[in-house]
Amino acid sequence: MRLSNYFMPILRDDPKEAEIVSHKLMLRAGMIRQESAGIYSWLPLGFQVLKNIEQIVREEQNRAGAIEVLMPTIQSADLWRKSGRYDDYGKEMLRVTDRHDRDMLYGPTNEEMITDILRSGIQSYKDLPRNLYHIQWKFRDEVRPRFGIMRGREFLMKDAYSFDLSAEAGRHSYNKMFVSYLRLFDRMGLRAIPMRADTGPIGGDLSHEFLILAETGESEVHFDRDFYDMNWSEFEIDYDDDARVASVVKEFTSKYAATDEIHDQAEYEAKVPAEKRLSGRGIEVGHIFFFGTKYSEPLGCVVQDESGKSVTIHSGSYGVGISRLAGAIIEASHDDAGIIWPEAVAPFRVGLINLKSGDTETDGMCDKIYRELTNAGVSVLYDDKDDRAGGKFARMDLIGLPWQVIIGPRGLKDGIAEVKNRATGERENVPLDQIVAQFADRAPA
Numbered sequence: 001m002r003l004s005n006y007f008m009p010i011l012r013d014d015p016k017e018a019e020i021v022s023h024k025l026m027l028r029a030g031m032i033r034q035e036s037a038g039i040y041s042w043l044p045l046g047f048q049v050l051k052n053i054e055q056i057v058r059e060e061q062n063r064a065g066a067i068e069v070l071m072p073t074i075q076s077a078d079l080w081r082k083s084g085r086y087d088d089y090g091k092e093m094l095r096v097t098d099r100h101d102r103d104m105l106y107g108p109t110n111e112e113m114i115t116d117i118l119r120s121g122i123q124s125y126k127d128l129p130r131n132l133y134h135i136q137w138k139f140r141d142e143v144r145p146r147f148g149i150m151r152g153r154e155f156l157m158k159d160a161y162s163f164d165l166s167a168e169a170g171r172h173s174y175n176k177m178f179v180s181y182l183r184l185f186d187r188m189g190l191r192a193i194p195m196r197a198d199t200g201p202i203g204g205d206l207s208h209e210f211l212i213l214a215e216t217g218e219s220e221v222h223f224d225r226d227f228y229d230m231n232w233s234e235f236e237i238d239y240d241d242d243a244r245v246a247s248v249v250k251e252f253t254s255k256y257a258a259t260d261e262i263h264d265q266a267e268y269e270a271k272v273p274a275e276k277r278l279s280g281r282g283i284e285v286g287h288i289f290f291f292g293t294k295y296s297e298p299l300g301c302v303v304q305d306e307s308g309k310s311v312t313i314h315s316g317s318y319g320v321g322i323s324r325l326a327g328a329i330i331e332a333s334h335d336d337a338g339i340i341w342p343e344a345v346a347p348f349r350v351g352l353i354n355l356k357s358g359d360t361e362t363d364g365m366c367d368k369i370y371r372e373l374t375n376a377g378v379s380v381l382y383d384d385k386d387d388r389a390g391g392k393f394a395r396m397d398l399i400g401l402p403w404q405v406i407i408g409p410r411g412l413k414d415g416i417a418e419v420k421n422r423a424t425g426e427r428e429n430v431p432l433d434q435i436v437a438q439f440a441d442r443a444p445a
């Protein structure tokens with residue numbers, strides 16, 4: 001993409017309304033625009049990040065055996081009346097009536113609808129287990145939408161729902177999602193610590209929140225510092241191997257970690273030696289629940305088992321805050337100059353800076369490298385604008401692409417470009433004829 005053809009409305013000054021760094025940087029980098037309280041448009045740069053996050057979540061959910069569907073944003077109130085949540089949900093639910101005066105709502109979550117979809121779509125116990133998920137916008141009329149897309153009213157969630165014949169089998173489905181979450185957050189360059197958590201309006205008695213540590217997080221958390229030394233990424237997992245999946249979950253749940261709502265100080269002190277006790281703040285990027293028959297019971301989600309006996313299905317639900325993650329990743333990865341995108345979610349991998357737009361030779365070389373990188377499948381944002389070098393550097397640092405390739409008349413004379421690593425700040429002179437190979441060969445992390 002040529003910057004001269006792109007739409008990236010950069011703000012020069014810090015927006016006054018932004019209280020936390022991710023909100024500030026997302027506005028400054030032209031990633032999002034507020035439309036009304038807690039409701040945002042995603043501009044090209046932000047939208048690309050959102051899609052990258054979504055794709056990682058999708059791949060890891062599919063790997064764990066979940067199957068993607070797409071349910072509507074607008075739901076009828078009928079199923080919610082059956083589960084009892086139409087009244088329970090209160091003011092957070094955005095209620096609308098259609099032209100026939102039917103009660104409708106903008107879905108804050110989909111337990112009822114998916115349970116009804118599964119109920120009507122399965123014949124027997126042989127159709128279980130199943131795990132269905134979608135990635136869809138939700139609406140919750142939060143009392144205090146704040147921190148930009150972190151606590152929005154409209155937000156993008158991945159929500160998966162498991163269906164099993166027994167509580168025991170359901171526990172395995174829960175474990176698979178637990179492990180899938182470890183993997184998907186890790187792929188985004190995040191350490192999301194699984195913590196015991198409150199179940200709130202979703203319900204059930206087994207639940208974990210996944211939190212990344214950040215001073216600006218809304219939750220107070222208490223955990224064992226041993227989490228820092230765990231092996232987060234180097235496990236390949238066979239999801240059909242119940243015992244192996246359970247052992248990973250056991251490893252990650254044997255250490256103390258809890259959010260403030262359910263924190264038990266006495267247990268904490270008994271389990272964790274004083275020098276290993278850490279308290280801080282965290283951002284909840286995922287939340288998983290096991291609630292058994294809470295929805296299948298009132299919605300009549302029943303199958304016959306092998307012996308012909310009717311069995312009520314056991315379920316859990318599993319959420320990832322896709323849009324919140326865009327902000328959470330920035331909270332975890334930035335410096336004074338701006339965002340530092342992990343390669344896996346970066347909107348472009350390379351920022352190509354032309355230091356002398358209008359100069360025939362420099363333009364020629366930049367155009368050539370841009371073309372070759374693009375043809376090699378490397379995503380590039382090419383700053384071909386006619387601005388001063390200082391401004392170009394600052395802008396590229398602000399938007400945080402992992403690599404900068406800087407080409408100017410002086411380097412051209414020596415046949416080199418400067419390659420800068422945004423995260424480390426390291427600069428390297430690379431011969432112009434090796435630039436493309438360097439990025440084409442080096443697979444993104």
Ligand code: P5A
Pocket residue numbers: 108109110111140142149150151152153154155157158159160202284285286287288289317318319320321322323324
């Ligand atoms: C689990 C999936 C649920 O709704 N039902 C379906 C269950 N869980 S949850 O914890 O309420 O939400 C799941 C994740 O969504 C993100 N999230 C939000 N993101 C931005 N703005 C909000 N207002 C918001 N509310 C929830 C969080 O990441 C949460 O973990």
